[in-house]
Amino acid sequence: MAAKRRPGRNHLFVPGPTNIPDRVQRAMLVPSEDHRSVEFPELTKPLFEDTKKVFGSTDGTIFLFPASGTGIWESALTNTLARGDKVLASRFGQFSHLWIDMAKRLGLDVVVQEEAWGTGADPAKIEQALRDDKNHDIKAVMVVHNETATGVTSDIGAVRKAIDAAGHPALLFVDGVSSIGSLPFNATEWKVDCAIAGSQKGLMLPAGLGVICVSPKAIKAAEGSAGSNDRLARVYFDWEDHKKQNHLGYFPYTPSLPLLYGLREALACLFEEGLENVYHRHHVLGEATRQAVAAWGLKTCAKEPKWNSDTVTAIVVPEGVDAAKIIKHAFVRYNLALGAGLSEVAGKVFRIGHVGDLNELSLLGAIAGAEMSMIDNGINVTPGSGVAAASSYLRENPLSKS
Numbered sequence: 001m002a003a004k005r006r007p008g009r010n011h012l013f014v015p016g017p018t019n020i021p022d023r024v025q026r027a028m029l030v031p032s033e034d035h036r037s038v039e040f041p042e043l044t045k046p047l048f049e050d051t052k053k054v055f056g057s058t059d060g061t062i063f064l065f066p067a068s069g070t071g072i073w074e075s076a077l078t079n080t081l082a083r084g085d086k087v088l089a090s091r092f093g094q095f096s097h098l099w100i101d102m103a104k105r106l107g108l109d110v111v112v113q114e115e116a117w118g119t120g121a122d123p124a125k126i127e128q129a130l131r132d133d134k135n136h137d138i139k140a141v142m143v144v145h146n147e148t149a150t151g152v153t154s155d156i157g158a159v160r161k162a163i164d165a166a167g168h169p170a171l172l173f174v175d176g177v178s179s180i181g182s183l184p185f186n187a188t189e190w191k192v193d194c195a196i197a198g199s200q201k202g203l204m205l206p207a208g209l210g211v212i213c214v215s216p217k218a219i220k221a222a223e224g225s226a227g228s229n230d231r232l233a234r235v236y237f238d239w240e241d242h243k244k245q246n247h248l249g250y251f252p253y254t255p256s257l258p259l260l261y262g263l264r265e266a267l268a269c270l271f272e273e274g275l276e277n278v279y280h281r282h283h284v285l286g287e288a289t290r291q292a293v294a295a296w297g298l299k300t301c302a303k304e305p306k307w308n309s310d311t312v313t314a315i316v317v318p319e320g321v322d323a324a325k326i327i328k329h330a331f332v333r334y335n336l337a338l339g340a341g342l343s344e345v346a347g348k349v350f351r352i353g354h355v356g357d358l359n360e361l362s363l364l365g366a367i368a369g370a371e372m373s374m375i376d377n378g379i380n381v382t383p384g385s386g387v388a389a390a391s392s393y394l395r396e397n398p399l400s401k402s
């Protein structure tokens, strides 16, 4: 049976994949071409340099893989670490959990710091664990910058300070899948050794392009492990193969051409708006969403304002209500895609993604739809209250700084 036609645009408010700007979509409509031609580097060489800017990196190396964010997690771990190496990781949501699970399955010895869902990485605890590690057995600290499952942003600058205060040489790996390109990210200042991004969130592209920004220290760690018998196996994600080709503008295997053209256009969009404006816009849209949640009389999953994420808000539904019903109804009745609660918070929260290519009125559409779906499902929310609160805030707070 053919799917039911729903007139008008689907309102996509999951926290990735995000809306793709029309000009980026058009830029991806390209015929196939020879990725080993003499002209191909004209596309690729500037991409490596320009991509670095969204990571806030001046000294890093960018690698582009036909992969999603999960592949890039693997790339960070397998290029730098050896079997049995100890790593320190904070767990406070589904994505930090999955990355830890991967590290364990790869044969790493993961020291897990459990934090309540709705909070994030605790720099003081990280510092203590590193101070206690007198022999420097811990080789890397893994942190998810923006936990998409709970709408929590951790303070990576503070984590860096904690590592330095402990005088510990561990590498710092940061998952920026739902932050890079939307939230301020300073890979060089924070000395992030592997910063991990996927194409389908702040970069406003389809999924399928995995991006990593690697510090000189991590490049050295990868080179150092090359001859070791214990090094983790890596083939597809081996940086060495990419290094040999990338500086010439080529890849060791077939790249996804449409995604590379899309990346060029998406970066142009971000730079035309200005990264500072992009970050400010996400902050304003995040705050407007939170104003709506407060007006509904509901709470966010983020337990304190310091954890608030400006790319995704997880909204806790009242006891006895199944959040999945609100999500399903919003989709079927109002053509609005909201994010589901994952794992521990399944059925307890729904998420509004406010990441990527959006503005005031698109966000207000999502807030209106969420409100209507909640009311239809018997939640005692005053009609129009969220929209009124968010629109008042948005009228007073322009999206652009300049």
Ligand SMILES: Cc1ncc(COP(=O)(O)O)c(C=O)c1O
Binding pocket: 016, 068, 069, 070, 071, 095, 144, 146, 147, 148, 149, 175, 176, 177, 178, 198, 207
């Ligand atoms: C914070 C975070 N890390 C990692 C991932 C996994 O990325 P992917 O689904 O692109 O493999 C996601 C996906 O949503 C994410 O939000």
